[in-house]
Amino acid sequence: MKKGSYSPTASPTLSDVAREAGVSAITVSRTIRSPEKVSKASRLKVEAAIAKLGYAPDPAASALASKTSTTIGLLVPSLTNNVFADVVRGVYDGIEETRFFVQIGNFRYSALKEQELLRVFLRQKPAGLILSGFDQTQEATRMLKNAPCPLVQIMDIGPQPADMAIGFDHKEAARTATRHLLEQGYTKLGFLGARMDPRSQARYEGFKDVCKDAGKLDEKRIVTTLQPSSVSMGRQLFEALLAKTPDVDAILCNNDDLAIGVLTEAQRRNIQVPDDLGICGFNDIDIARNMMPEITSVATPRYDIGRRAIQMILDEIAEPGSVADRNQDVGFELVPRQSTARRR
Amino acid sequence: MKKGSYSPTASPTLSDVAREAGVSAITVSRTIRSPEKVSKASRLKVEAAIAKLGYAPDPAASALASKTSTTIGLLVPSLTNNVFADVVRGVYDGIEETRFFVQIGNFRYSALKEQELLRVFLRQKPAGLILSGFDQTQEATRMLKNAPCPLVQIMDIGPQPADMAIGFDHKEAARTATRHLLEQGYTKLGFLGARMDPRSQARYEGFKDVCKDAGKLDEKRIVTTLQPSSVSMGRQLFEALLAKTPDVDAILCNNDDLAIGVLTEAQRRNIQVPDDLGICGFNDIDIARNMMPEITSVATPRYDIGRRAIQMILDEIAEPGSVADRNQDVGFELVPRQSTARRR
DNA sequence: TTGACAAATGATAGCGCTAACATTAGTGTT
DNA sequence: AACACTAATGTTAGCGCTATCATTTGTCAA
Structure with a gap:
């Protein structure tokens, strides 16, 4: 059973690991984030200490210090809708096994609500953003112009994506x-x-x-x-x-x-x-x-759009400017079946 | 168009708002988090300043300082499944207009994957957690025992919830x-x-x-x-x-x-x-x-379960121990229709 | 051996917020 | 008017991490 308090339990921090490994905190940080910058000897010591203490980094502290989080925002107009359910599934499949998270915002087909969600999401210093379509408010468009992260507008096509886009006509x-x-x-x-x-x-x-x-x-x-x-x-x-x-x-x-x-x-x-x-x-x-x-x-390739949108973001995070085709039309396909197969 | 850099743009901080409103930073913080502790005069000044500057709090800084985030974790076995889609919708509806976020983890019917997601989620110091059913691994159960936040197991019923539960038989x-x-x-x-x-x-x-x-x-x-x-x-x-x-x-x-x-x-x-x-x-x-x-x-009341689960969490956050019925059976209803209406 | 350079590591400061305590203003009682 | 109390506000420190720059160590050519 449970106590009524929900008191946080202390977890080991970077300095704990550093002390254990006999190195400085920053070396531990580097071992985690860019191991190629650390000598093999240090790396092994640090990895052993991490394993021993069961350390996992605090994403809030990391986000605060680095001004970028591991959250990727996904703004959809509906959660009920099959269309967006499939997109969400594609996005989640694409994010799996990476260090990133997806955070979904449901703006219920209201551009104003989308704008406010965008404002809140941007405060989280997201690593990336996925938006639906091109119909943002002026204010939202302004925020997007200098968004501090890669950005994909999905489902629709248009001449002028804010950053990247993938969809169909x-x-x-x-x-x-x-x-x-x-x-x-x-x-x-x-x-x-x-x-x-x-x-x-x-x-x-x-x-x-x-x-x-x-x-x-x-x-x-x-x-x-x-x-x-x-x-x-x-x-x-x-x-x-x-x-x-x-x-x-x-x-x-x-x-x-x-x-x-x-x-x-x-x-x-x-x-x-x-x-x-x-x-x-x-x-x-x-x-x-x-x-x-x-x-x-x-x-319509809904799942695929989600999947590819997240990949575009991941690619841009890894190497800004690396996504060549920044405005993709993935097309659609008419599938004639019995319900329109009229006898002539 | 977009520069290739994604440089972060400065947003107003608490101190900016404080300066604008002519109060201290902590008063702004209180105005946002517990307005009843602030005089009406200060509150109005602060609200005006917030509106003027377009301020929104930085969740990372808040999480770091307070040791608890505004993220509520929702672990589901599937995103495809209608059942969980409805639950998710209920949860999102219940969270709307609160300061909290939902973060969904999809563990694809794998208890081990659920355990690892749980570990990652717990590092975020979540404000609450919603899990599916009672079939967590031993290790996951151990982590849940001293979870630093309210917790609801949904969809099923069982004799011994880790904290709270809501579902049906x-x-x-x-x-x-x-x-x-x-x-x-x-x-x-x-x-x-x-x-x-x-x-x-x-x-x-x-x-x-x-x-x-x-x-x-x-x-x-x-x-x-x-x-x-x-x-x-x-x-x-x-x-x-x-x-x-x-x-x-x-x-x-x-x-x-x-x-x-x-x-x-x-x-x-x-x-x-x-x-x-x-x-x-x-x-x-x-x-x-x-x-x-x-x-x-x-x-089956899927939407309702999601909706009520999130409410239980919000209630517990507001006032630990305030949820009286911590193990709710919401029942089900057989709806006889034509497909079983056999002529006798 | 020396100098020049790169690789590896560390010291320091600070991200933006809140907890904890300290102080001041306000309110009522005797 | 003096006191006790509460309400409102402020000061200080620090959460755990990373950016920045400084320093040390290692490597190689001359």
């Missing part, structure tokens, strides 16, 4: 999906969108672009909400869409959650997918591609 | 679900399990208990894997089960992902759910309850 992805629906012979295209953040907006624009070019744009067949995306929301939006325009014959969903909702609601209403209704999702999550029928979607 | 939950299947008239019950961690094992035991008591246990109708859970894995396990025992008429799935996989594979094979096959999931995630047919599941 959401508008073009939606264009590709929309063209696919037209090619499959659908003519009355609808669009469902939840949580209309900047990237969702870009997809929406892409959809409208292609519809307009094909002379098939009907704004009544567009239903969006600012509320979070979910399967139930997909059902609700689909119901709303049917109420307005029952003649819709294909739907581009802003993400796979919505697409699943549309599919299950269609099954309930006995609407045949893909013959009466084509459904295309976005992101290509595991569940959607295992539905019956399997849902057509745009595969 | 997985074995009993599985018993309840299994009884439900029997009550619905199913007689040849199967069990599918992936990622058999200690809590999955407990559910598995619960299933076997009830089947055995009812004289309906057939080990051939149990298929498990150590690989991660997913919808595709649900399909695979279901296929394996059908290959062994095609007569199975109901399946308890270790979680909803598997259940969805079973359902979609059943649809592919034209097996009627619930009449030919009953399906019961676990966790009651949004997608499962929106399938067609809707999937019966055991609702």
Whole structure:
């Protein structure tokens, strides 16, 4: 059981190790941080002392003295969202076995909240920062300009990253999906969108672009909400869409959650997918591609983006300026499946 | 664009704020950390100065001086898993607007890795720790015994928490679900399990208990894997089960992902759910309850557990010993739906 | 052997904050 | 008015580490 006090227990410090090893504190510090600067004899003595005392450095003291911590900040707009869950996973996998930590900040799609989180994170003297997209506030952008660490903006692409960026073109992805629906012979295209953040907006624009070019744009067949995306929301939006325009014959969903909702609601209403209704999702999550029928979607390299973003940061920490391609477009891939495979 | 250097930029310090406000540094510190100890006049002056300078405290310096950081460690076995994603969300929601941070450690279902993460986390002098379950290594348990901070073990229940605990009885939950299947008239019950961690094992035991008591246990109708859970894995396990025992008429799935996989594979094979096959999931995630047919599941308060765990920690930080119920069973709820609503 | 240089090590100071104690201002009692 | 007390504020020292510069030791050419 536990005492009610939570008193800190003393751990050995650098000087303890130094005394044990018969060297100065700074030599111990160097043995840990840059062993190549220390003679083999000293190194062995110090390593033995560290092992004997069970020493581990205090990250707070280190951060204070060196003005840089081992924390890498990751600012995401949502933790619920599949997209960011995958990114987070990639980042964590990439950080494993390094001396760094990840600290996640959830700014809930609020640029202002992002700005404040950024301010707080910067006070920690992070070793690196990963941000979502390019839509920071002016003040946040200003802070980023002279951020004291490598920085990657992820998920989106843009002409002017603050430092580095990796993502893909959401508008073009939606264009590709929309063209696919037209090619499959659908003519009355609808669009469902939840949580209309900047990237969702870009997809929406892409959809409208292609519809307009094909002379098939009907704004009544567009239903969006600012509320979070979910399967139930997909059902609700689909119901709303049917109420307005029952003649819709294909739907581009802003993400796979919505697409699943549309599919299950269609099954309930006995609407045949893909013959009466084509459904295309976005992101290509595991569940959607295992539905019956399997849902057509745009595969996006979310995990990979997280993984590569963290690698860019680690590379820059090791050797500033070493990352050659500082603005990477990793692309996307339309994966046609049964849910849009209409019989001609 | 960016210079290649990442030089740290000076931010205002406590003394800067103190000078601006015409008070001493410690008064500024107190205004931030315990405003009730400061007169209203000083407080207003200090707050104005903070706002003017855009000051935010340096957590490293604070941690070093006070021997306790504002970091709360959260050790989870997986980031992919829906279960822990919801817990994480609850924790983040509970921490919002406080001065604390969450730092997640992913130990990938390895107790040894958990132990090493714990060691590293403890060096940060965390303000609190949240662990998953009770299955720590001996060494980890020893470290926990004299952890210098409040500590909550979550998701499971057990007789002897290291400090505090909140969770529910997985074995009993599985018993309840299994009884439900029997009550619905199913007689040849199967069990599918992936990622058999200690809590999955407990559910598995619960299933076997009830089947055995009812004289309906057939080990051939149990298929498990150590690989991660997913919808595709649900399909695979279901296929394996059908290959062994095609007569199975109901399946308890270790979680909803598997259940969805079973359902979609059943649809592919034209097996009627619930009449030919009953399906019961676990966790009651949004997608499962929106399938067609809707999937019966055991609702577990994952978000709530995260939320309450963090609150227990915050309460203990504010007032050690103030949390009265230090070992909470938050229960579960069977939610019968169409996927087990067999016609009699 | 000497000097020139690099490699290895150390002494000192200080990062920005808070704990602990010291002092001053304010409030009420007799 | 003098005293006792609390509330508010300040002074001092130091948390554990690393940057900086100074010193010592080792290495090699002339």
